[in-house]
Amino acid sequence: MEYNLRISDADIRMEIDPHRENNSLTAVIGEQEYRVSYEAVSENRIYMVVDDGKEKIGMDAYVAQTADGKVIHINGGVCMVSDNDDSSRQQRKKNGAAGLPDRVTPPMPSLVISVLVKTGDTVEKGQGVVVVSAMKMETTLMAPYAGKVRSVNVAEGDKAAPGDILVDIERAETYKN
Amino acid sequence: MFHKILIANRGEIAMRVIRTCREMGIATVAVYSDADKKAAHRFCADESVHIGSSEPARSYLNIERIIAAAQETGAMAIHPGYGFLSENADFAAACEAAGVIFIGPPSKVIRALGDKTVARRMMVDSGVPVTPGMHRAETDPVRLAEAAEQLGYPVLIKAAGGGGGKGMRIVASSDQLPEACRSAAREAAAAFGNADIYIEKYIARPRHVEIQVLADAHGNVIHLLERECSIQRRHQKIIEESPSTALTPILRDKMGQAAVAAARAAGYVNAGTVEFLLDENGGFYFLEVNTRLQVEHPVTEMITGIDIVRHQIEIAAGRKLNLSQSDIAGRGHAIECRIYAEDPENDFFPSPGKILFLQEPTGPGIRNDGGVYSGATVPLEYDPILSKLIVYAENRELAVKRMRDALSRYVILGIKTPILFLMDVMDSETFKQGDTHTDFIPRHFANWKPTPVNPHGACLAFAVHELTGKKRSEAFSTAKGQFPTPWETLGNWR
Incomplete structure (x- = not known):
């Protein structure tokens, strides 16, 4: 499964291989490979243990879906992660870009x-x-x-x-x- | 004692007052507007009364309707909270006339102190130091310009009718004065129903230090030490603490005595706050008396152990203060951060909308005075304060660490808040050193941007949410609020 994501101004390509049966996945972002085991604690809360090959790190993440992507609170930081492949969002962005910023x-x-x-x-x-x-x-x-x-x-x-x-x-x- | 109290306010402060009422065994009545049909404060009161449409003038500022609500429900007293009608002398007078007790000072005291120019004259007469400036409100642009010229630029325009930064403008030169006066007067008229303004000398790099006072109707006046409130944006406080790092025991004593003298001069009754500007040489100048419960009152409650709202209610019921000055001692250190729906990357501009998820931090020494919940919509009609996070620890260094950690565990998704900004303030050397002045944010945090989060961690969380979460289309329909989300709109601001 491939994702083309956008965080702040950076585009990030991520390849994932899910293993739903044991709540885990492997992911490749750039050169880095991650093994992730996760627990969906509630609709908005995820706990992950991320192994980057050197160490295992526990991450507590809170996620909410908005029209523009997912707002993610992770270890005290917050960011918006959007999916560049989501066509409805792309269209809306385009309309927005044509209309809003250069008008009063x-x-x-x-x-x-x-x-x-x-x-x-x-x-x-x-x-x-x-x-x-x-x-x-x-x-x-x-x-x-x-x-x-x-x-x-x-x-x-x-x-x-x-x-x-x-x-x-x-x-x-x-x-x- | 009253058996029932109506709280003429909304949000966190209404909930704060209701909590003390419950402890005292007093029944509570909440009021709400159209926009607040699902507001949290409505549901924690024993009963609630709809008082009108969303515009403040037709609900929370509607004096007749609120007094009628008190009479209909049999409430004997009204607590006004802060903002709205809390410093409105006409409202206090209307309560007095209707035989409902206003939990606050007598209307004539509010009227006298509410006109900042009258208050300044009163303080001069009682020997309390004031900043140089006009002693009377003025509307004539020529006279305002003359006064500004005499004081020397930069000057500060202030609203005679109120505080909270509304109607306040710093003016650097004479060519900016006319437009600044017009806009300040307009804002003052909208916020306080009084367009009168006056001009003071602008004191550069002051600290804002205020003294909490309690006065009963029997002539007893005490103070509950100071609050340091220098860190402000848009002339509104955002971080407050007690004790202040700027006060020595001698200065604390002098300012406390000045505040008590000010309260006595005004014939003050109930809880009030005497605000001072403190310059770099330890000189202090009377700013104004806030004749209401302050937003930042919890820091005083934390270090003194005193429930100010309880004393407000007891004083309003005619009881004598059961405390004397020698009973008051500060212990440890308390810090408050105000959590607003606002965007710290865009000049702290309000960011209303729907809170998709909320989780407040808990733990030793942590107090949340909140007024919202997961799924609540923050209306655009009112002051966008969501909650206040207060921490208490045995000293300032530990309190800063406790606040930093509590903020990092404060999760609010769906609207913008200053939480990341506040965390960076707690991490900064200048804040740790207590070097807090009113120019703190522009001087140290101009053009602040959040430190980027671990992007790979966020991407992994995204993937896990996709794998485990609801289908997107369903999530969309629940995520869409009444307004366009800030993500859709604020990016194009300016």
């Missing part, structure tokens, strides 16, 4: 407190354009790149959801002469 949109449902720019304004990258409030905390949404404000789609007091484009900015390159 709140990261969670928010209330618009004030709009700092108007249509036609020239903005610098990182300039504050809209102030929103969520969980009683104010945060300024910044222009993702330099450009000209094409339209302002919200007003003070409006509610905004992730994905809503609050201020549409035309990139500077496109109108440079």
Whole structure:
């Protein structure tokens, strides 16, 4: 069984050979081979004894499945491990990448407190354009790149959801002469 | 003594108050909003009353509705917790008018101390040192600018109506002042219903040290030593401890006496906290009186052995303090870490969502004041505090180690928390040395990133979970919360 996993920014390829009958598996990650015996303590908890050929280490791991992969708490550290082969996730990432990072949109449902720019304004990258409030905390949404404000789609007091484009900015390159 | 108390709050603090009530044999009434239908505090009370929709103004800040809930259920007194209506003089006055006892100081004391400028004048008159600054709130931008100019930049804008960092801004130069004032006033208006602001001289690299006081209605006032609360983000405390590494016995005594003098000057009754800024030369300046139970009260309870909530209730019932100053002694060392739903990699921005799995650490000297559970959804309408982890040990060095270990066993999956950040703070030399100032996080932990975990171990755990866990599609349907998960959204923040 082959897995192509992603942790933080690293891709890791792992080959496993499960032996379900005795709760164990062998795994190869890079050059390293591991013999693992495990116990699924509960739905979210796994205990593993990992033998890397030199020593045996006990690992207490807590795992929860999210839409983007598994969140794993292991020996005091926490990370997200996602499966690069999971096509539904791939698709969602792609959509996200096309939409979110280069637009002015709140990261969670928010209330618009004030709009700092108007249509036609020239903005610098990182300039504050809209102030929103969520969980009683104010945060300024910044222009993702330099450009000209094409339209302002919200007003003070409006509610905004992730994905809503609050201020549409035309990139500077496109109108440079 | 009261036979029934209503707790006008939610989350961990409501549960904290309920625990003491149970020990005292007092029945409890919880209140909850739409967003909190499944909140933990609702279920540990003897009964609960729905008080409105999710917006705070229509539920936890709705004075009439809360007093009506107390009357309908026959509660004789209301404990306000912290935040929400806890420092709202109108609420205390409304309780007084309705014949329900407000567990806190009299409304006129809250009103006087709640206006930070009035409080400052009161302290000046009673000889308690204060930071240089305006003695009156101001809305005129010209006068605010003049005051700032006179004090010299950097200055600190503060809300006259409240604390907790809401409506507070550090301003480095005059061109930033107008927007900072507008935004501070807006935040203050939203948080406290009062847009008044004033300006103080900004004291560089202070420590934030506060003294807990207890005062009864018979003129007895004592203090319960200090809490060191210098480590803050967004002007909100995140790590507190007692005793403070900065106080000598002489300074502790001086600050304790100043706090008692401040409480007497204000005619204070019930538990309160006198906050001071401590500069590097041992000079201390009155900041404000918090006329409520503080979030960080457990560290005082741990080192003094005193249940502050019990004393609050007894004082509110008119009893005399059964403690005198000579009864109070600190023993050992206590540290509290606040566990919020927030992302330490993104400026501690709130991270609401569903808690997929929760396991709190236990063991000798470990106290959890929690308000959530596995499967709970953290609503976005309220302060995102989940719980407080408090440790006690015989000295500071051991307390730091105990906290480090307890944090490493604290498992919260599904939302972001500062646990890994807090572990790194406990591991840092500066914290171990007690070198804690209010600039601690920006100075030592700016752009903090978590140390990567053992990636191979995580991959193996992934594989084992795949082999033994539920089918993915089923897991998905239970994992999907009401909101997009932080994993989906926060990555693109900024």
